[in-house]
Amino acid sequence: MSRVRERLASRAFSLTAVVIAVLWTTPTLGLLLSSFRPEDEIKTTGWWTVFGSPHVTLDNYDEVLFGSANASGRLAEHLVNSVVITLPSVLFPLVLGFFAAYALAWIDFRGRGALLVGIFALQIVPLQMALVPLLKLFSQGWLFLPAWGLTGPARFTHVWFAHTVFALPFAVFLLHNFLAGLPRDLIEAARVDGASHGTLLLRIVLPLAGPALVTFAIIQFIWVWNDLLVALALSGGTAETAPVTVRLAGLAGTRGNEWQRLTAGAFVSAFVPVLVFFALQRHFARGLLTGSVKG
């Protein structure tokens, strides 16, 4: 009796799993299939009819990436912006966070505990708290800081600055947790041998810190690449500096029914993070637990 019930329960469980998996993949599948359909078909018939009359085209991608009309997206240029924004926004907090985490984990100095708690606590501050004053700082200067008055591609610097600052508390938190767990004997032995902090940092701690650095880099990469708020507030919104997400959100707003562009555009923007996701899935999953405090 209990055997039968058990089997039924496990059936029901498997069925639930299948239902959830289908519910979770169908919407994406619909958008993906649509992105390869001709414009007039996307707008007049459902994507599920594609199986009856398969007309496949790459026109939508061509138009949304390279189309010359103003409304067409020009996502290729925005993709360049996304790359230019993302690389330094990952590199800068990675290096600076690593430096700070090393100092906090392996150098004894007065006030270390308080500093550690202070930096960790900054994780609480939502980035919304800093956006308006940052914009003012960049445009007008503030207190002793001069106006940056940057225009054109130099606006990228604003976005790098903001992403770096917003990522630092989390970077220090993540990396410090890892570095503080390294074997004390190893560090002490090197120190007794007369190694300077420079040598320790580069030769001994850096090679060991690989996994933590990769975890942070992935989380930060996906975060920055997918970010909308910081870019919307600080990047200026033109083809000169705005990343793909900003352009895509703009297309969704002003031309909310041009599905031939929106479907293809969504996958242009998703392509890179999904690639990273599949290539480094193990790190990604491990980073989730530590990563979710951020922002």
Add this chain to the structure above:
Amino acid sequence: MSFDAVAQQPKLQHLLQGVVAFAAVVCLILLALHRGPARRRGAAFLLLAPALLLLTAGLVLPGLRTLLLSFMDREGDARVGLDNYVWLFTDPEALIALRNTLAWVVLVPLLVTAVGLLYAAAVVRSRFRALALSLVLLPMAISFVGAGLVWKFVYAYRPAEADQIGLLNQLVVTFGGTPRQWLVESPWNVLFLVVAMVWTQAGFAAVLLAGAIGAVPGEITEAARLDGASPRQIFWRITVPLIRPTLLVVVLAEVIGTFKAFDIVRTMTAGQFDTGVIAHEMYDQAFRYGETGRGAALAVLLFALVTPVVAYRIRAQRSAG
């Protein structure tokens, strides 16, 4: 075809300059570390200075300034006392944003955790565990903007006489209903945005919970089974209590993430049709309407709401190991 390769050069040049400048600073620090003061303090100062400088200029001072701005008028010139906060709790549009945020913060963590737990429990002993988990985790890699588009397409509306292009309306029509504008009809449209958010987050919950369920010792569940406990009893009386710390971490992480939800609202409705939430209203006030004071007050409110949850979460995470 238009791709202006020449227009891309200044960007790449700027990228190069930025990275080179940064590398120069890093090299200086490392050089000073080798040659400079051998005393501990000196080394600690060199390594911490850049991070502390950035955090002070970019987060601490701006944060304090936002606090001050929340007591100022729209230009940030004159003091207005608590006016912005009064506006926050009396203006109809602001109240709707508060109401919606409350709905989001209750529903998203609840649904995400429920779906995640169910799915995790179902796939954790399966041969296809890894594949099954990555299927639901994938929406996390797609941006919120992309997720917003995915669901906007599901909700797409065509008049009853035309063919439907949105999946939901097609289902409704198939079962004899009339198509509806899901994102327009308040207040239910808020729920349809919540569904999109849940869709992006459930994989996160499933992965963490599958890890926790997998770590429950087999002897315990086996012993319970031998004592005659049904699978359901084992799940609710043994597994769930044992993974409680992880459940708590998931719920709190979702609460925090949901408070800050901005992108999905922005992409799907831009806050129209009474769908605004605090984080989105903050952006609108501060950056679209130039109402700096009100935007600042909304940011401060967000901060005040998130702080206790984060503090609690950090404690919970410690005990979850």
